[in-house]
Amino acid sequence: MALGVLIEEKQLAHRHYQAGLQKTKEQIVARLRHPTGQLALLNPRAGGEATVPLKPLVLPFSAIDFDDKTKVQQAVEMAGCLVQYRDGANLCVAVGNNPFAGGFIYLAGSFASGALVPHLPGDLDFGSAHRVRVSVAMRGQTWRWIAPFETLAEGANVGPSGAPGHRGRLTGYVDGVPITHGTKTVRDFRGWLWQDGRCADDSADPASDCAKRSFFSIRLPVEVFRDALFQGDRARIVWPPPDLAQILVRLQVLAPGEGAPLFDSDSQGAEPPFALADLGELLLPGERLRIRRQGATDDLATLVGRATDEAPRARWLDGLVRRLPVEGYDAPLELRESIATSLGRYELQLSGDVRSVNRTLAAVATRVSGFVGAMLAAVLVAWLLIELRIIRRITLLTKRAASVSKGMRSAGGLPRIDVADLRGSDELGVLAQGLQDLLQRVDEDLRREQIRAQQEKDQWHAVGHEIVSPLQSLLALHGAADDPSHRYLRRMQQAVQVLYGQASPSEAFESTTLQLAPLDLDAFLGHVAANADAVGVRDLRYASPGAPVNVRADEFSLEDVVTHVLRNADRHRVPGSPITLRLNFDAREARVEIHNEGAPIADAMLEKIFEYGVSEHADEGDETDEGHRGQGLFVARTYMAKMGGTIAARNADGGVVFTLRLPRV
Incomplete structure (x- = not known):
């Protein structure tokens, strides 16, 4: 085993x-099919290198739309190229995977600072404004740029919190060159800086001088890349450049004055982006x-x-x-x-x-082997004790309990069992005595229930017998076919026959067999509407289709269904309002709609009202008539089902509509 x-x-x-x-x-x-994973595939050696200084990564995109803040953010976040710094800043340095996109280096990231101070037009001192300093070292050369923040005329923007922010351009100049009124900007250097209107700390007041998140997007022109594109043999262009890992990039964000940078990409402790080595986890x-x-x-x-x-x-x-x-x-x-x-x-x-x-399974087996051996020994000893002391008595009790199960399936009461030899002070003896007492109580309850059921059945027999005799006399007095009372006496006779000899009304209705025959539904409903006053329903309006509509139904049972629904509609309508009876039909079925104007039915009750015993007066103890006993709509659904039809209720037009559906002949 x-x-x-x-x-x-x-x-x-x-x-x-x-x-x-x-x-x-x-x-x-x-993970590798996601842009983050493709970034790792395109830069397989990035994971084993230090983040300082930064080196460009190859993006899984051909280029970045650096003029659009939303597109830049989506691109760098989806690619996962952002290097995360301890102060909450981040930066992505990358090139596109298509050399013909221009051969640029893209820098995109964010940092937190106070309100941005823009560079004023004509001011030759960049130190009085926020600015960005960028340097790129490659192939023995170093390029440096300084880019002050300049607010555009339409620079104000509204952030997600509703507070106004700033939007401006980073205008690039060659760093280290004296700035005069004739100094030209670097033509292909493009940069944008956006600052949110809300505080980086959501609990702070945006109107205060709080730190706010700023996002920048910069495109650096790399002359070496462009020369290779526009002057060399395009068929021999190798992209990405083989020395991409030797290109060193540094970015600093400087506040007005000569203080420490707000952000420096050479800060230690930065967290690198996802790399192939991370898959080892x-x-x-x-x-x-x-x-x-x-x-x-x-x-x-x-x-x-x-x-x-x-x-x-x-x-x-x-x-x-x-x-x-x-x-x-x-x-x-x-x-x-x-x-x-x-x-x-x-x-x-x-x-x-x-x-x-193997190793895991062997280790688990080693840990539990001693315990399993001791447990098996204990089980063997316990089995011997249980067999001698308990199993025999349990077997006897089980056999005697099985005789009770057989007796329950017979027509008589429960068989009596003798457990005197199984009694004792232990749990099994207490169980045997408790079982005997329980079976005795169940047997007494079962006999009382049988007596009560028989009494109810005898009562229904007596009631039916007392009604049948005078009813037959009335039928003899009103036996003429043109006598209006004859129809209702026949309905009464059928109802008595349904209930006569049954243990309960619900069982009687469910066991009734209807006599289906062809019936002109239009003529039938016209007769019901003409005699509605006889059942206490006033102001009933019937909309006839003007043509015979033949269905198969039991005429008296269908009249019971319509009468039950009309009485409910009459009881719940607005006083003085009419009840509309309408007949519609198509090639497959006929639909009878009964509409009253009154309070709607709760959605939870639209199906429950057809259950036996469900009534709006059930909690008040009012059982003066059948409508208040929750029986009428139960009878209606039962009869409609036996005639192959359905009945449903819905709220519409300030009232309730009951729809009866019957298949056409």
């Missing part, structure tokens, strides 16, 4: 491991992930799951678990996938290690 359990556990563990490896592959593929010990570019011979990255401290395990159990036969256990676990990016396809190979399943 123990070997069988271990084999089954090994098989389950192997299946779970295969399923887990498949899920791991799906997680890795999903998804791998279990022994698993290996290899990523290479399609057609290449070298891997871009090889990741191995980190080993954990192994739990102690018995050698004999370890060897036993390894030798347990499991189908398909020796087959290598290797999953492959291909990822398409804008710069080519990448192949993934995820290899599993089933030895971890």
Whole structure:
């Protein structure tokens, strides 16, 4: 048994491991197909390098629309290229994946500061305004720019909180060159700076001098890139540049004056963006992930799951678990996938290690082996004691209880059982005595219920008998076909026959068999409307379609249905308002609509009102007539179902509409 359990556990563990490896592959593929993952694929060595100084990354996009704040934010956040700094600032330095987008370096990020101070036109001193200083070092050269913040004429904007913010341009000049009235700006240097109107701390008042979040977007012209594009052989352009990892970029945001920068990209402690090395956290010990570019011979990255401290395990159990036969256990676990990016396809190979399943199972078996052995010994001793002391008595009690079950299925009362030999001071003896007492009480209750049911049935027999005799006399007195009373006496006779000899009204109605025959519904409803005063319904208006509408129905039962609904409509209508009876039909069915003007029915009650015993007066104890006992609409639905039709209620036009549907002949 123990070997069988271990084999089954090994098989389950192997299946779970295969399923887990498949899920791991799906997680890795999903992350790499996202722009964040494609950024990591396009920059495979970025994860192992320091964030200071910053180096451009290759974006999974051809370029960035740096003039649009929303598009820039979406691009850098979706690509996941932002480097996060401890003070809450962030920065993305990147190039597009298409060299023909211009060969620019993009810088986008945010920082928190007080209200921005713009550079005034004609002021040659940039130190009195907020400004950005950028430097790029590559291929033995260094380019530097200084860009003061200049508010545009339409620079005011309204942030999400409703407070006004600032929007302006970062105008680029060559840094280190004296600024005169004739100094020209760098033509291809483009930059924007937006400051929110709300405070970075949501609890602060935007009207106060609080720190506010500012977002910038800068496009740097790189002459080396542009020369390669416009002067070289375009067929031989290599993109991204092979020395992209040697390009060093630094950005500083300076406040007015000569103080420390508000933000410096060379600050220590920055958190780098997602890299391929981060996928190692998804791998279990022994698993290996290899990523290479399609057609290449070298891997871009090889990741191995980190080993954990192994739990102690018995050698004999370890060897036993390894030798347990499991189908398909020796087959290598290797999953492959291909990822398409804008710069080519990448192949993934995820290899599993089933030895971890062995080690885990052996460690678990080692921990529980002593406990299981002691438990089995205790179970054996307990079984012997239970067999001698309890099982025999339980068997006897079970057999005697089975006789009770057979007696319950018979027509008589419960059989009496003798448990005198099973009584005692222990739990089983108390249970046997309690069972005997319980069965005695159940038997008494069952006999009382049988007597009550028989009394009710006898009562219905007596009531029916007392009504049948005078009713037959009335039918003899009003037997003429043209006598208006004859129709209602026949309906009364049918109702008595339905209830006569039944234990309850609901059972009587449900067991009734109707006599269906062809019926002109238009003529029938015209007769009902003409005699509505006879049932106490005044001002009933019938809208006839002017043509015979034939259905199959029991005339008297259908008249009961319509009468029940009319009485409900009469009781709940606005005094003096009419009740409308309308007949519509199509090729398949006829629809009778009864509409009154009055209070609507609660939505929760539109279906419940057709249940037996549901009435608006049920809580008041008013049972003076059948409408107040919750019986009329139950009868209506029961009869309609037996005639193959339906009845439903809905609220409409300041009142309630009951719709009766019958299939046409």
